[in-house]
Amino acid sequence: SQQGEEDPQALSIQEGENATMNCSYKTSINNLQWYRQNSGRGLVHLILIRSNEREKHSGRLRVTLDTSKKSSSLLITASRAADTASYFCATDYSGNTGKLIFGQGTTLQVKP
Amino acid sequence: GAVVSQHPSRVICKSGTSVKIECRSLDFQATTMFWYRQFPKQSLMLMATSNEGSKATYEQGVEKDKFLINHASLTLSTLTVTSAHPEDSSFYICSARGRQGEKLFFGSGTQLSVL
Numbered sequence: 001s002q003q004g005e006e007d008p009q010a011l012s013i014q015e016g017e018n019a020t021m022n023c024s025y026k027t028s029i030n031n032l033q034w035y036r037q038n039s040g041r042g043l044v045h046l047i048l049i050r051s052n053e054r055e056k057h058s059g060r061l062r063v064t065l066d067t068s069k070k071s072s073s074l075l076i077t078a079s080r081a082a083d084t085a086s087y088f089c090a091t092d093y094s095g096n097t098g099k100l101i102f103g104q105g106t107t108l109q110v111k112p
Numbered sequence: 113g114a115v116v117s118q119h120p121s122r123v124i125c126k127s128g129t130s131v132k133i134e135c136r137s138l139d140f141q142a143t144t145m146f147w148y149r150q151f152p153k154q155s156l157m158l159m160a161t162s163n164e165g166s167k168a169t170y171e172q173g174v175e176k177d178k179f180l181i182n183h184a185s186l187t188l189s190t191l192t193v194t195s196a197h198p199e200d201s202s203f204y205i206c207s208a209r210g211r212q213g214e215k216l217f218f219g220s221g222t223q224l225s226v227l
Contacts, residue, residue: 042218
């Protein structure tokens with residue numbers, strides 16, 4: 001399977017704490033993207049990091065990419081109850097048609 | 113950001129009937145659209161890639177005759193689940209990308225329940 005793996009599968013934290021999610025993939029990529037999904041809804045793009053980048057920030061989000069380990073992490077700082085959702089990494093494989101392959105996802109619950 | 117509209121959001125049908133799901137890009141031209149299927153608490157499984165004006169490319173294990181995809185214009189792709197059965201019950205999501213775009217814009221999904 002080309003799908004990446006994410007851990008943890010589920011994460012429960014208190015509001016204000018930081019949340020870290022990890023993603024591993026199998027082959028070389030053009031870029032890696034993180035998406036968020038609220039229950040029963042479509043996905044929303046959060047951030048994209050290219051294969052030649054190591055770290056990227058967007059607001060309270062920080063993404064790292066380690067191509068040697070084929071892994072990425074998403075850090076959400078100062079979490080809020082509204083951050084409760086499922087988070088998926090998606091990889092754009094080199095030489096592919098541009099389609100994304102999604103990881104298994106991490107379900108994050110932020111308790112108020 | 114770009115908007116993708118997906119309809120219907122929920123459909124209940126009898127076994128043996130066909131269901132059509134529409135995916136429209138409202139404010140950009142979607143050269144490529146993707147259709148995904150998602151089971152509860154699981155990831156998205158890519159079903160097919162559709163390019164405007166050409167036949168869809170299906171992923172391994174996805175039946176072309178069961179899941180008919182049409183991408184007749186740069187703003188509309190449709191997925192028709194033919195002769196639906198209870199095992200086809202799932203959440204179907206479309207996504208679209210514009211020219212040279214890297215990120216995807218997703219519809220809000222369609223929950224299909226086949227009785």
